[in-house]
Amino acid sequence: MSQTAVADAPVDGAAPPLPRLRQPRLPRWAPAGLAALAAALGIGIGLVAGLDSRIQWGLIAAALYVVLTAGIAGAVEGVRQAKDRLATSVIWVCFLLAVVPLASLLWETAARGVKVLDGYFLTHSMSGVITMEPGGGIYHALIGTMEQVGLATLIAAPIGLLTAIYLVEYGTGRLAKAITFFVDVMTGIPSIVAGLFILSFWIIILGFGYSGFAGALALAILMMPIVVRSTEEMLKLVPNELREASLALGVPKWKTILKVVLPTAVGGITTGIMLAVARIAGESAPILLLVFGSAEINNNPFEGAQSSLPYYIYEQWALGNEPSYDRAWAAALVLIAFVMILNLVARGIARWKAPKH
Template sequence: MSNVIQDAKPAQVVPGPRKGGLTQRRLPRWAPAGIAAVSVALGIGIGAAAGLNSRIQWGLIAAALFVAVSYTMTSVVENRRQAKDRLATSVVWVCFVLAVVPLLSLIWVTVSRGVEVLDGYFLTHSMAGVPGFEAGGGVYHALVGTLQQVGLATLVSAPIGLLTAVYLVEYGKGALAKAVTFFVDVMTGIPSIVAGLFILSIMLIAGLAPSGLMGALALAILMIPVVVRSTEEMLKLVPNELREAALALGVPKWRVILKVVIPTAVGGITTGVMLAIARIAGETAPIMLLVFGSQLINTNPFEGAQSSLPFYIWEQYRVGSEASYDRAWAAALVLIVFVMILNLVARGIARWKAPKTGR
């Protein structure tokens, strides 16, 4: 009997799931997608039952249900800590969707309306001799004006913005640097119409005629603070060890900046310049004040009125006919593609010029 008792092994207790332990219950991976689908269905059903005809209202109801259901199910299945984390994640996703849906809707409408008249003829002809209420004509004169005005603005603002950023990062100390930083911050929020009025006052004082150059100067005023801010942040990212190593070899500071600092940050600087160009490409108010617009092709930005893509869009929409609306949507599509190309070029340059890290 004693041998039997000695040979008997104690029964092993298998630990069950503990709250807060490694074996805690969790929602399946497909739970967020399933909750989102159920929330959308409930949002549509509740909105339709309540007599709400706006799809925006349906979407807001679905978003609120998604956040509430995600938090409740996580609290029941997992714990309060995970529920709070899921709540924050759900709010982030809802905000992302609320930001993306209008953008996708805008792109969809612009593409669907713009492709109706967007062809080779539209891109290679102007509105010369074409009444605004009739079909025909093109956007070539506005495209040439935009390219020239944006190019001149870049030639003026990029060197000024780069040198200002170099001064603030490498040399700026004391009251002058603080004043420059303050005015750069103020210029960042200046409306485009104010920049146009500033150049217009100079034109009236000096007796100058409207031209693409005047519009480019106003665009340069809007572009300079963006270039300064982006370049300044890129220069600050350059490690101080690179500067100290070059200075320890006896290299002058100006040469360190020219040969070490700027080449290291050239990818980010170029990206900032491209984004600044995309920011000014859609400005209309300075062009209306300083360039006046034209139906003819003017390839000389230093003399005579010119047009631009934003001004062309406003001009065609003002006419009010079906043909002018189609031309306005097509020009808007061309402008979106132009800005998109600039952003893709900026990303490509940033990746190409990014510092190579070894393993």
């Protein structure tokens, strides 16, 4: 017997050696390698089966990736680690399934929108432009969008803020429950219903004409429940100790809300308002009913028809010719950029006003 065998042999009366705790693991490149293998197999199966859609190839590859990851991990690392890798692979596949359509949308819009997007397009209207020929711009639609969204924000933000303050700081009875119920109902109201309500009340019953302000009223209805909900959640996050400390010093409740609660939650409140603005910026149904778009520049939102970016996109696409399609894609790219800027501003404000530890 060799010396190594003698050394490894258990001594009489001694406990047997413990099993190794370290299990074999797949190398770090294994997920990427399995993804490449699944992609190759998905493409091969798609070609052999005669599938023309690349989406079908991708779905086959995603299913193969999940199966291969779980099977190989179970054979090498054990059942427990295989379950962990199975959950991780499913999460990654779902993430890609959500991101790929978004990235495809942004790429398609950018690729088609840059054809006519330049300084001239941003600073000219469609007044006097023959729709069958290139030319024209979105200046009148930009003016309309900014004025309508701005008016809607001026209407909805104060009402939503005060409603949220009442629900969090004062509301305890049936009135608060009724307001909460109606806010929940308003959150799911389709935009066309808000447009029909303003059309029947503001234009038909009261006799006012089509205008940007009428569209802003409908947008405010859509924006209000979002502001109420976001502000309500931000106010609930303010620690009660701050309120109690202020009240213990003899400060009235209204001043406590104004000087303590609102400054503490101002970052989240502003973020919620900005996200609500981004939500209504792309609404087209109320604008079609109430604003009745125009090809000319109208700086007065209280009188006369007025265009907006969503209406401009609909109008140009409905014309059905190549120059109008290019203008529609360019306007869509501007609208996406506008919404993206609002979201970035909201995130910046949230970080700026975040509590410093």
